[in-house]
Amino acid sequence: MTARPPLTWRLGLEDDIAVAASGHAGVTAEWAWRGATGRGVRVCVVDSGIEPDHPMVGRIDGSYAVRAGADGGAVVVESEAGDSCGHGTACAGIIRSIAPECELHSVQVLGAGFSGTGDAFVTGLRWAIDQGFDVVSLSLSTRRRHLAEPLRELGDLAYFRGTVLVASAHNLPVESFPWRFSSVISVGSHAENDPDLILYNPRPPVEFFAHGSEVEVAWPGGGRTRCTGNSFATPHVAGRCALIMSKHPGLTPFQVKTVLYQTSQNVREER
Amino acid sequence: MNANSEIVAAISTAVAGSDQDHRVLLQSIVDTARVIFEASASSIFLVNEEHGDLVFEAVSGEGEAFLVGRRFPSTKGIAGWVLNSRDALIVNDLSTSTVFARDIAESTAYVPGALMAAPLIYEDEALGVLEVLDPRPGARTGIDELTLLTLFAGQASAALRIVQRNRHARRILDGADGELGELAAIVSTLAQGDNGRREAGLRLIRSLHELLVDNRS
Known part of the structure; x- marks a missing residue:
């Protein structure tokens, strides 16, 4: 006999909603992510691509790009195009430095020959969510108002399917998307020169702040350099999420965000 | 927009400001950026709509005398990085940066040691890039300075958009064998004349208009 599909949204019986919980005090950095390597966690960088064989990035488990399909619409195809400008490689290198054993995948949506309309961004993100990646790192946003609703729907879809979206906040107080949606983990840059420091912001919409100043990043051509950029903070948090999910498989995006909050340095220090 | 309204818009835009006026506006932006960040130079690049290259539109400081109008591929250098990623960036030691287009810098006769850059959106x-070369060390390293640069780039973006619209209008005017351009020049002269000349000019144009309408009917 097949299970009857649910007819209404309902909470369920008491036994159905029992959730294993750790006490608030038990959620420390030590418990949450210390000692983890990211093993078993699939991370996708939706950006300008990733340069293959870069020493700061290492193995890339999948490389894709958004291109114009036969009907002119955007489609995702396997790609050997590498990185169109270096931005995605820089972000991937940061994730690798934090979670050295995670799987790294790339979807090129910037400079992909199908950019400018925002369609590439939406198509690439939808594809990444459909693949069921554990973490998607988005160091980009759009100010196009008509994309707000599709991106909000994708944010919710990812949230309910168990994909953690980590998105860069705009560094000015302007409306851009998808970082403003509560379904994603939004990240800005703090001014401290500490790659391990993640701070919770009690005055959202930007929820977390991480290292974006004087960051050593992977540069095209196998190089590296030290630079400052708002979007470098996001892969620091994406990497931390990969560690948490590696040590605690099965956590939902809500739980991962809660663990991030509970292990943020300013939250711990205030106890 | 239909053909007639596009022509009206083109003439209005062309009459509203010359390329020289806009150059003054862009120049004031790079001059101010240079002062704010105590830098050796500052430049604005615009993506050329026809060939897609980045073109020096305004330069303050090093290279000011000869760089305006020079172009290079929009995929090269840190300007290309910033344009394609739409992300502002500070690099404090360009000697270690493989992205830095040293060949382009050397061709401009000035090789900076540090650079700040923001996309003009x-x-x-993405219309272009604002760069600040060799800012004073204390004025460049942090996220706050990057935010200030991004804020300033918003102003440059609005100015650059006006320049782009003006050039688009100019292309439409020049496209009809220059006839519409001549018409725009007449309207512009009329707008700039004193009250007496303007009134006399308008009387002449009204007469011409009546004559043309009579002949058509």
Whole structure:
């Protein structure tokens, strides 16, 4: 006999909603992510691509790009195009430095020959969510108002399917998307020169702040350099999420965000 | 927009400001950026709509005398990085940066040691890049300075959008064998004349208009 599909949204019986919980005090950095390597966690960088064989990035488990399909619409195809400008490689290198054993995948949506309309961004993100990646790192946003609703729907879809979206906040107080949606983990840059420091912001919409100043990043051509950029903070948090999910498989995006909050340095220090 | 309204818009835009006026506006932006960040130079690049290259539109400081109008591929250098990623960036030691287009810098006769760059975005379209070369060390390293640069780039983006619209209008005017351009020049002269000349000119144009309408009917 097949299970009857649910007819209404309902909470369920008491036994159905029992959730294993750790006490608030038990959620420390030590418990949450210390000692983890990211093993078993699939991370996708939706950006300008990733340069293959870069020493700061290492193995890339999948490389894709958004291109114009036969009907002119955007489609995702396997790609050997590498990185169109270096931005995605820089972000991937940061994730690798934090979670050295995670799987790294790339979807090129910037400079992909199908950019400018925002369609590439939406198509690439939808594809990444459909693949069921554990973490998607988005160091980009759009100010196009008509994309707000599709991106909000994708944010919710990812949230309910168990994909953690980590998105860069705009560094000015302007409306851009998808970082403003509560379904994603939004990240800005703090001014401290500490790659391990993640701070919770009690005055959202930007929820977390991480290292974006004087960051050593992977540069095209196998190089590296030290630079400052708002979007470098996001892969620091994406990497931390990969560690948490590696040590605690099965956590939902809500739980991962809660663990991030509970292990943020300013939250711990205030106890 | 139909053909007639596009022509009206083109003439209005062309009459509203010359390329020289806009150059003054862009120049004031790079001059101010240079002072704010105590830098050796500052430049604005615009993506050329026809060939897609980045073109020096305004330069303050090093290279000011000869760089305006020079172009290079929009995929090269840190300007290309910033344009394509739409992300502002500070690099404090360019000697270690493989992205830095040293050949382009050397061709401009000035090789900076540090650089700040922000994309110029208007309504989500990347129009160009604002660069600040060799800012004073204390004025460049942090996120706050990057935010200030991004804020300033918003002003440059609006100015650059006006320049782009003006040039688009100019192309439409020049496209009809220059006839519409002549018409725009007449309207512009009329607008700039004193009250007496303007009134006399308008009387002449009204007469011409009546004559043309009579002949058509």
